[in-house]
Amino acid sequence: MSRKRAAIIHTGKKLFLGKGISDVSMEQIAEAVPVSKMTLYNTFGNKEGLLDAVIDDVIAESMALFDRAVREASDPLDALNKLADSRFMNIEISEAFIKDLQSGYPQLMDKILETGMGQAMPRFEQLILEGQQKGQIRKDLSPIVVMSFLRFLKEYVSRTDALFQMGNIQTVKEQLTTIFYHGILVDPPNK
Numbered sequence: 001m002s003r004k005r006a007a008i009i010h011t012g013k014k015l016f017l018g019k020g021i022s023d024v025s026m027e028q029i030a031e032a033v034p035v036s037k038m039t040l041y042n043t044f045g046n047k048e049g050l051l052d053a054v055i056d057d058v059i060a061e062s063m064a065l066f067d068r069a070v071r072e073a074s075d076p077l078d079a080l081n082k083l084a085d086s087r088f089m090n091i092e093i094s095e096a097f098i099k100d101l102q103s104g105y106p107q108l109m110d111k112i113l114e115t116g117m118g119q120a121m122p123r124f125e126q127l128i129l130e131g132q133q134k135g136q137i138r139k140d141l142s143p144i145v146v147m148s149f150l151r152f153l154k155e156y157v158s159r160t161d162a163l164f165q166m167g168n169i170q171t172v173k174e175q176l177t178t179i180f181y182h183g184i185l186v187d188p189p190n191k
Contacts, residue, residue, distance in 0.1 A: 029050070
């Protein structure tokens with residue numbers, strides 16, 4: 001990938017994820033890089049083309065962070081903790097971005113979900129199995145049922161306004177993680 005293309009994607013990602021999609025124009029991105037608007041359009045075709053490249057970059061970064069969490073973890077539970085820790089999975093995404101993606105770009109939301117289901121979920125299921133073998137995760141729970149629950153939850157909050165009706169996204173994420181852990185761990189933490 002050329003430096004210019006990488007710079008455009010990096011800048012687009014920063015602006016889209018921070019401000020939302022509808023509040024960012026191609027002109028703002030061109031000025032921030034800096035490149036001409038014509039360069040943006042020649043490289044990506046339109047705003048949706050750039051957004052698609054940004055989504056690809058976010059997916060690649062997320063999968064790299066997932067791999068790093070598993071690689072650096074001392075055991076499956078440590079890996080799950082790293083994956084749940086927003087400081088480790090350091091991708092800042094605004095509520096405005098998620099709302100804009102849900103309402104205006106359902107095909108890109110589908111792309112994120114398909115990647116999650118196709119790449120991350122099998123790895124996550126493997127962590128559940130390893131955690132069960134080590135006695136960290138309840139053996140009476142089927143990893144398939146646990147993964148089905150996670151798929152349902154992910155699809156539900158990504159396709160409806162339910163996530164936003166629950167409150168602050170970070171708080172909701174922390175609470176859902178706590179509920180999830182207390183349901184699957186042999187000895188859930190006090191936190």
